[in-house]
Amino acid sequence: MSVSSPNLSAERELTRQSPSAVKPAPKPVNKSGKQLPVLPAQSTYHRYRRAIQFACFLIFVALPFFNVMRFDIPRQRFYFAGYELWISEFGILFFSLLFLLYVIAAASMLYGRIYCGYFCPQMIFSEASLAVEDRLKKFINKRFIKLPAKRRQLMSSVSFYTVLLVASVFLAFVFISYFVEPRDLLGRLLTLDIRTAGGIAGAATTLIVFLDFAFVRQTFCKTICPYGYLQGMLGDKETLLVQYRDGQGTEKVCIECKKCVRVCHMGIDIRNSPYQIECIHCGECIDACEDVLSRLGKPGLIHYAWGEKGELLTDKKTAFWRRIGLRDAKRVIVALVLLFYASGLFVVLSMRDNVLVRIAPVRSELYRLGDDGRVYNKFRMTVANRQSKDAELMLSLENLPGAQLQLDQPLKLKPAEERQLQFEISVPPQSLPPGVNHFQITSRVEPGGETTNNKMTFITPTERKTK
Numbered sequence: 001m002s003v004s005s006p007n008l009s010a011e012r013e014l015t016r017q018s019p020s021a022v023k024p025a026p027k028p029v030n031k032s033g034k035q036l037p038v039l040p041a042q043s044t045y046h047r048y049r050r051a052i053q054f055a056c057f058l059i060f061v062a063l064p065f066f067n068v069m070r071f072d073i074p075r076q077r078f079y080f081a082g083y084e085l086w087i088s089e090f091g092i093l094f095f096s097l098l099f100l101l102y103v104i105a106a107a108s109m110l111y112g113r114i115y116c117g118y119f120c121p122q123m124i125f126s127e128a129s130l131a132v133e134d135r136l137k138k139f140i141n142k143r144f145i146k147l148p149a150k151r152r153q154l155m156s157s158v159s160f161y162t163v164l165l166v167a168s169v170f171l172a173f174v175f176i177s178y179f180v181e182p183r184d185l186l187g188r189l190l191t192l193d194i195r196t197a198g199g200i201a202g203a204a205t206t207l208i209v210f211l212d213f214a215f216v217r218q219t220f221c222k223t224i225c226p227y228g229y230l231q232g233m234l235g236d237k238e239t240l241l242v243q244y245r246d247g248q249g250t251e252k253v254c255i256e257c258k259k260c261v262r263v264c265h266m267g268i269d270i271r272n273s274p275y276q277i278e279c280i281h282c283g284e285c286i287d288a289c290e291d292v293l294s295r296l297g298k299p300g301l302i303h304y305a306w307g308e309k310g311e312l313l314t315d316k317k318t319a320f321w322r323r324i325g326l327r328d329a330k331r332v333i334v335a336l337v338l339l340f341y342a343s344g345l346f347v348v349l350s351m352r353d354n355v356l357v358r359i360a361p362v363r364s365e366l367y368r369l370g371d372d373g374r375v376y377n378k379f380r381m382t383v384a385n386r387q388s389k390d391a392e393l394m395l396s397l398e399n400l401p402g403a404q405l406q407l408d409q410p411l412k413l414k415p416a417e418e419r420q421l422q423f424e425i426s427v428p429p430q431s432l433p434p435g436v437n438h439f440q441i442t443s444r445v446e447p448g449g450e451t452t453n454n455k456m457t458f459i460t461p462t463e464r465k466t467k
């Protein structure tokens, strides 16, 4: 669990506030005292993290705007991968949520808390807020060097909280866009609506985001994040870890520079154990150690390695499937189940009708004889346009000679419009055998030409009446 490092907070504070005050690593020299060439650090996880986190930020902002993912509460819709799913489409919703949950669980089992280190918005914005605070502090200290320290401190705080407030409004807006349509939300924001549920939620979320990134930050990940604990539980003896290795040969290589500790945002010393629950497997300490020891012409002591055996992630001799995490039968089964859910989701989404058409006969009255002598049957139809564009629905009849359909004009449907209506079909007298006759109503949707065949029955009088 946690690590006892008495100077830890002081060191972190020192790094954050004044990196230049940190004691530089010793210069590498050979036995005759000549300086050794400085080797470039081999590890570049920091750069990967920044690139991935930036991509995640863009994705986080884009998802609700392009309907890739949104639980639209006012409309009772779930937007997933561009599809507008209705709450009634329970099967697809269930499959989507199960798939997402399983992706998270499988990732934790294979790669530990890699989600926290590379993809989690809480971590991304916590680190961004620390970086902005540091930069503003440095800028103000440099620019207003002649002002008293207290005054500079006040200016730094005011400017940081102002920037954070603007960022909080933006982040809260994006977050609520996962539940309310963004244009609708923008309207509420512009009118400073704090009376409706959406407006109140927006104001409350802004306040929470502000307090979170001003004061809580990574403390959330270390203390109350349920997903962090869940990830810890899902790991086993083959899960990817960040591991420190030294003292395996005759000589201990670690020079106790503690750079690995200072760069750790979670405030731990990875040298104590690879199983500390706070470790989010971000790899920053790997880069830090590589950076220091490469100057001494030595490899770093901290690595990504698989579980108890400690096989290195970067070991090129390991088989490809073991290197991507498929290290035992359990993991192969997990990957197959994931594939199954993904295929199931793909199939149900591709089979889904963009315009739902449900037709059923109304049998409270089996048939009706019209004044024109024709026989009438009544039908009930439910239509739902589950797309974000207009649609036209046309019905046609098959295997019903001489039949006339009351709905002979295309039915125009607006996006997300749902309608229930009744219509009649009539046939000329004695054109069909008495009793039950089977026929088909075909519905065709434009644009797209999506067709649905509905098998129906038409009932005619068994004893012919003359009117």
Ligand code: SF4
Pocket: 244, 253, 254, 255, 256, 257, 258, 259, 260, 261, 271, 288, 289, 290, 292, 293, 301, 302
């Ligand atoms: S593990 Fe590496 S970074 Fe950490 S104290 Fe030792 S030499 Fe320095």
Ligand code: SF4
Pocket: 242, 263, 264, 265, 266, 267, 268, 269, 270, 278, 279, 280, 281, 282, 283, 284, 285, 286
């Ligand atoms: S110990 Fe290393 S990998 Fe773990 S959280 Fe700290 S910096 Fe990241």
